[in-house]
Amino acid sequence: xxxxxxxxxxxxxxxxxxxxxxxxxxxxxxxxxxxxxxxxxxxxxxxxxxxxxxxxxxxxxxxxxxxxxxxxxxxxxxxxx
Amino acid sequence: xxxxxxxxxxxxxxxxxxxxxxxxxxxxxxxxxxxxxxxxxxxxxxxxxxxxxxxxxxxxxxxxxxxxxxxxxxxxxxxxx
Amino acid sequence: xxxxxxxxxxxxxxxxxxxxxxxxxxxxxxxxxxxxxxxxxxxxxxxxxxxxxxxxxxxxxxxxxxxxxxxxxxxxxxxxxxxxxxxxxxxxxxxxxxxxxxxxxxxxxxxxxxxxxxxxxxxxxxxxxxxxxxxxxxxxxxxxxxxxxxxxxxxxxx
Amino acid sequence: xxxxxxxxxxxxxxxxxxxxxxxxxxxxxxxxxxxxxxxxxxxxxxxxxxxxxxxxxxxxxxxxxxxxxxxxxxxxxxxxxxxxxxxxxxxxxxxxxxxxxxxxxxxxxxxxxxxxxxxxxxxxxxxxxxxxxxxxxxxxxxxxxxxxxxxxxxxxxx
Numbered sequence: 001x002x003x004x005x006x007x008x009x010x011x012x013x014x015x016x017x018x019x020x021x022x023x024x025x026x027x028x029x030x031x032x033x034x035x036x037x038x039x040x041x042x043x044x045x046x047x048x049x050x051x052x053x054x055x056x057x058x059x060x061x062x063x064x065x066x067x068x069x070x071x072x073x074x075x076x077x078x079x080x081x
Numbered sequence: 082x083x084x085x086x087x088x089x090x091x092x093x094x095x096x097x098x099x100x101x102x103x104x105x106x107x108x109x110x111x112x113x114x115x116x117x118x119x120x121x122x123x124x125x126x127x128x129x130x131x132x133x134x135x136x137x138x139x140x141x142x143x144x145x146x147x148x149x150x151x152x153x154x155x156x157x158x159x160x161x162x
Numbered sequence: 163x164x165x166x167x168x169x170x171x172x173x174x175x176x177x178x179x180x181x182x183x184x185x186x187x188x189x190x191x192x193x194x195x196x197x198x199x200x201x202x203x204x205x206x207x208x209x210x211x212x213x214x215x216x217x218x219x220x221x222x223x224x225x226x227x228x229x230x231x232x233x234x235x236x237x238x239x240x241x242x243x244x245x246x247x248x249x250x251x252x253x254x255x256x257x258x259x260x261x262x263x264x265x266x267x268x269x270x271x272x273x274x275x276x277x278x279x280x281x282x283x284x285x286x287x288x289x290x291x292x293x294x295x296x297x298x299x300x301x302x303x304x305x306x307x308x309x310x311x312x313x314x315x316x317x318x319x320x
Numbered sequence: 321x322x323x324x325x326x327x328x329x330x331x332x333x334x335x336x337x338x339x340x341x342x343x344x345x346x347x348x349x350x351x352x353x354x355x356x357x358x359x360x361x362x363x364x365x366x367x368x369x370x371x372x373x374x375x376x377x378x379x380x381x382x383x384x385x386x387x388x389x390x391x392x393x394x395x396x397x398x399x400x401x402x403x404x405x406x407x408x409x410x411x412x413x414x415x416x417x418x419x420x421x422x423x424x425x426x427x428x429x430x431x432x433x434x435x436x437x438x439x440x441x442x443x444x445x446x447x448x449x450x451x452x453x454x455x456x457x458x459x460x461x462x463x464x465x466x467x468x469x470x471x472x473x474x475x476x477x478x
Contacts, residue, residue, distance in 0.1 A: 006374065008372060010444075052442070052460055052461040057376040059377070076455070077461070078439075078459060078461045079456040079458040080445070081413070081438045089214060090214055091286075091299070094297070133302055138219045138222065139219065140304075140306075158300050159280070159283060159285060159300055160280075160286050160287045160300040161280060161284075161285030162256055162276055162279050175333070183410075187409055188358055188359055190355055191354075192356060194353075195351055195427075196349075197350075200348040201345040201346055268353075273423075317424075
């Protein structure tokens with residue numbers, strides 16, 4: 001199945017792209033999508049303890065399941081305001 | 082000596098005037114000016130415990146002395162904002 | 163534009179914000195408060211308010227409040243304009259703007275200002291409602307009343 | 321004008337105040353907060369900021385904050401606009417407006433809003449300073465973190 005990965009702020013800079021489309025093995029979770037991403041780009045790994053995640057533009061958890069066509073986002077600590 | 086008395090809000094309405102000029106006996110205090118005013122217009126007396134006073138547009142006390150040409154103001158409880 | 167004013171003219175919040183923040187490009191936090199004339203009060207349908215001020219003493223009292231704020235929150239700058247005369251429903255009677263590098267200070271000083279205005283600034287609301295009119299009376303003004311000042315400070319959550 | 325927005329356009333505080341207070345002639349208290357881009361940060365001379373947002377989630381997070389406020393202060397109405405993209409020194413990055421019949425509620429909900437924005441809204445500052453640039457990172461966003469929410473509530477002096 002295919003998922004869209006969204007990366008923001010410094011995660012986007014580290015990856016060199018804000019949007020990636022990847023084929024992943026099912027059944028997938030946010031965690032498994034992340035593991036695949038870090039295997040591809042190890043420098044992203046430093047965010048594992050501080051980032052938040054979202055599925056289809058809603059906050060989610062690493063354990064959440066991911067379905068075909070989902071948008072999975074990885075978010076560095078926020079700094080709005 | 083001559084003083085100008087300023088009255089505001091409901092005190093002004095009760096007196097029918099916001100500014101009165103009165104000749105008073107020296108040595109005068111805010112208290113003696115007030116007493117003369119209440120003798121003239123007893124309805125003002127209800128404000129004696131709740132009003133504030135000012136001399137020459139600066140907050141003052143009933144015991145403060147009043148000199149010739151001073152402006153003495155009697156102020157109901159405030160309600161700005 | 164003067165940072166402190168008691169004026170019959172309509173109040174202009176953006177202009178006051180520009181005046182207060184204009185010279186302080188290092189300050190990121192702007193807290194403001196606007197008091198609007200309400201269409202009801204204590205069960206009465208309000209038609210309009212007429213504000214009376216003892217203008218020179220009112221400006222002096224505002225200056226005193228600003229001095230108190232400079233002591234409590236030295237990194238703030240405050241602007242206050244209070245309107246007088248007839249003010250219609252929905253129009254502003256008072257605007258307060260505080261800038262600071264710290265939003266906690268901006269909020270605290272802004273809240274403190276409106277509390278102190280209600281305590282010590284010689285301004286009175288004459289309420290005209292359906293069926294009559296009444297002078298509103300709140301606090302006996304006493305700028306030297308330290309317990310009133312402490313109450314305002316506590317409410318400001320300093 | 322929408323009460324909640326994440327937009328690349330310059331922010332308009334008077335327009336947001338009109339939108340928030342326009343339909344509420346019974347409410348006399350308007351508290352607002354404006355965050356301005358500062359010319360320095362942590363010893364660096366800032367040239368400008370570039371704000372990035374995950375826009376649909378940012379609007380959802382703002383909606384969540386407004387829902388929290390409706391629970392805590394049911395008599396308030398809140399508007400929040402957050403700007404994205406390049407913002408120059410002295411320009412506003414965020415504006416918050418709260419109206420209420422009670423100034424205590426207006427101030428508390430306004431303060432709560434900015435604290436919660438910094439906790440859970442997916443927006444990031446890219447600071448461009450003399451000699452380089454850096455992404456600023458604050459809180460790990462977790463809307464379900466009840467202790468963070470309680471901290472914001474406590475800071476709001478509710």
